[in-house]
Amino acid sequence: xxxxxxxxxxxxxxxxxxxxxxxxxxxxxxxxxxxxxxxxxxxxxxxxxxxxxxxxxxxxxxxxxxxxxxxxxxxxxxxxxxxxxxxxxxxxxxxxxxxxxxxxxxxxxxxxxxxxxxxxxxxxxxxxxxxxxxxxxxxxxxxxxxxxxxxxxxxxxxxxxxxxxxxxxxxx
Numbered sequence: 650x651x652x653x654x655x656x657x658x659x660x661x662x663x664x665x666x667x668x669x670x671x672x673x674x675x676x677x678x679x680x681x682x683x684x685x686x687x688x689x690x691x692x693x694x695x696x697x698x699x700x701x702x703x704x705x706x707x708x709x710x711x712x713x714x715x716x717x718x719x720x721x722x723x724x725x726x727x728x729x730x731x732x733x734x735x736x737x738x739x740x741x742x743x744x745x746x747x748x749x750x751x752x753x754x755x756x757x758x759x760x761x762x763x764x765x766x767x768x769x770x771x772x773x774x775x776x777x778x779x780x781x782x783x784x785x786x787x788x789x790x791x792x793x794x795x796x797x798x799x800x801x802x803x804x805x806x807x808x809x810x811x812x813x814x815x816x817x818x819x820x821x
Contacts, residue, residue: 686736691757693738694732694765694782697723705773710745713768723768733757742768755779 695713707725714720715731716738723729736759742751751772757764763782771778794812 686759688734689736689759690732690734691761692763693733693757694763695721695723695729695731696765696767697725697727697769698767698775699725700770703769705769705775708746708769708772711768712743712745714741715739740766740771744772763785 693715695715697711708723708736709725711723712720713723713812718731718735719734720741720743721729737754737755737756739752739754740765743749744751753771755766758781760783764779765782
């Protein structure tokens with residue numbers, strides 16, 4: 650009798666085990682997704698600089714806080730960073746001159762590590778005031794906006810002209 654009862658219950662037990670394992674797998678995947686969304690840290694750069702094209706100018710003194718973190722003071726030309734966790738955040742800007750407070754919410758894209766908030770652009774109402782930050786773009790903008798004074802030239806070692814050649818002797 651026991652042999653026939655176990656034979657009938659075996660497929661039922663295998664099905665139940667398979668369902669439990671599948672449910673546990675789904676629960677683990679959901680927990681992983683939740684941890685990625687809520688636990689990922691991002692660096693937010695807070696920028697108070699003039700626009701290169703003159704469309705907005707830096708704010709002459711303000712206090713900025715993100716997500717109830719400790720606020721920091723910024724003056725024209727300042728840039729600082731804040732570390733945040735998660736996707737949705739709130740920035741609060743208190744401008745000293747006007748005693749005006751601006752509060753806005755923003756979402757950081759999941760796979761972006763560093764974002765830059767251009768506070769003067771946000772205060773002026775120009776969109777987009779938050780953008781991904783890349784060092785290469787910042788270097789290129791700095792080179793375009795501030796040409797060196799005078800005639801400064803830089804050469805790579807491969808382009809050096811050896812002494813004693815005609816071209817080197819023609820130079821004053």
